[in-house]
Amino acid sequence: MSGIVTIAKNREKPVRNRHPWVFSGAVEHIRGARDGDIVTVVDSAGGFLGAGYFNSRSQIQVRLLTWVEEPIDEAWWRRRIQQAMALRHEHFPLTKAPSGFRLINAENDFLPGLVVDVYGEYLVLQAQTLFIDQIKRDLAEILLEETQARGIYERSDIDARGREGLKDAKGMLAGEPLPETIEIVEDGRRFAVNVATGQKTGFYLDQRPNRSLLRDLLLARVGPPARVLNLFSYTGGFGIAAQQAAGKVTQVVNVDSSAEALQQAQANSQRSGLDSSSAQYVEADCFTYLRTAWQQHEQFDVIICDPPKFASSAQQVDKAARGYKDLNLHAFRLLRQGGLLLTFSCSGAVSRDLFQKIVFGALADSGRDGQILAHLSAGPDHPVALTFPEGEYLKGLLVRVL
Ligand SMILES: C[S@@+](CC[C@H](N)C(=O)[O-])C[C@H]1O[C@@H](n2cnc3c(N)ncnc32)[C@H](O)[C@@H]1O
Incomplete structure (x- = not known):
């Protein structure tokens, strides 16, 4: 971890309570952190609070990934993805049957900035932040392996990316090209979804x-x-x-x-x-x-x-x-x-x-x-x-x- 972000005194409580965002106003000083780096977040006495990723351009300067001292490596991302999949397995079997649901709900699945939706045999990925944008191809490979999806399409065309200094990004990330529409079935209702041009990630x-x-x-x-x-x-x-x-x-x-x-x-x-x-x-x-x-x-x-x-x-x-x-x-x-x-x-x-x-x-x-x-x-x-x-x-x- 290259940088250290120190939280101002009396502003530590949300971090200790595991809120995933550190706003610029809560930061006392920043040492050696570049935009898109993983940083260590410490209290004003230098005590470890957590680790997350940094972007000075955003009002949310750090998005916390963990509150324990652990390596944030490929195995870490894979575990978090598996954890998100486990919740959905309880509700929607990840079979080949056409269906649409959210597989990863960003901060709410402890994967800040990352949204992944399932449309039949395809996944749609949205990278909301600079850090996720940097690692999206690696994430796509892990997701392909874990879900056995045919392909992963990117729909990173949301206003929030502008606040991260990013432009819109759309297109195939991994696997087979998308068909023009994908049919999903929801409680007997059938929808042809165009994930490339539809609203949100298509539906x-x-x-x-x-x-x-x-x-x-x-x-x-x-x-x-x-x-x-x-x-x-x-x-x-x-x-x-x-x-x-x-x-x-x-x-x-x-x-x-x-x-x-x-x-x-x-x-x-x-x-x-x-x-x-x-x-x-x-x-x-x-x-x-x-x-x-x-x-x-x-x-x-x-x-x-x-x-x-x-x-x-x-x-x-x-x-x-x-x-x-x-x-x-x-x-x-x-x-x-x-x-x-x-x-x-x-x-x-x-x-x-x-x-x-x-x-x-x-x-x-x-x-x-x-x-x-x-x-x-x-x-x-x-x-x-x-x-x-x-x-x-x-x-x-x-x-x-x-
Ligand atoms: C949140 S979506 C609705 C989703 C829908 N209930 C569903 O279950 O799929 C909002 C919709 O409002 C439409 N829309 C936006 N502004 C509108 C307006 N002023 N009058 C009519 N439709 C509008 C958009 O085209 C979009 O289809």
Whole structure:
């Protein structure tokens, strides 16, 4: 280890509590560390606190890898990857069967800066930091050996790389070239995923349990079949889950601003063998769609609201809060008596607490009553390290409206 980073007095507690980030403000001095190096992190008396990787360009100057004195060599990376795989083995067998899930969830799997998703027989790797970018080819080789995947594609095209001094990177890292699309099956729903051009690493894998919850809620429904509004539908995830509740649903309206995503949504619905007459695809801005639907006195029994990230930083939280409030207010206005709203925020900067307050504010403005039936989050393939609350970016509420 070449460099030493000393933590300022009274700033050591988060490191001792195994929070994986050391912000620049907590650093007293840096000796002999270059960007992209593994460094030793010590307290002001020189006592060992941990080891991690360093980047002076980032506000997060060190991402901690370990809190014990141990070599961080190839065997170390392999053990951590195996540990992440062991969790998924408990939930999703890593067989050759087509399926999509998150295999490595960065800091939450104690592998800061590294995301790996499984799409059928292929892996998609995202290098979020300089250090991970430097070792991504070695990691890809370990991942190929450990998972027996056919190939590994890189989708390192996220804003966070800019803060690390990195440009976007996309393309094959190892193994066989990608097919144009990969089919994944999720609880009977079939999606053709284009991992090279789709959003995120190709698909919103994090919403899988909530899509299945929607189907189950509809299947359990008594009374007349439901009219469902799927806002921000992307390639049809929630809409297809609603269509799975055949006989319990009259119509599913999917709204998204991307014509390409809507085309794919329609194709995925057909691929899943569902009745095409129950689904509608509307290319529109969801804010405008909701306003118009309200003016036209439209009503729905179930609304799903899963917008993109509105806040990437603390500075953007107020603006994001206004956006969430507007969406949820209109959603509440459109719901029939006893209707259900599944509402989400994937902004890491908006806490669960704040999100609930925003939804409450929207409900109050709508003049209606509501009950929270469930707090929603991503599935177990997106674990959240208890030491790292920032890892819980996806939060949602299931609200019944009276
Ligand atoms: C978080 S994703 C939704 C994921 C989806 N629920 C799923 O399960 O796959 C957000 C989607 O919102 C769309 N979008 C972004 N801004 C929009 C807007 N103002 N109006 C309509 N759609 C929008 C994007 O094209 C993207 O498909």
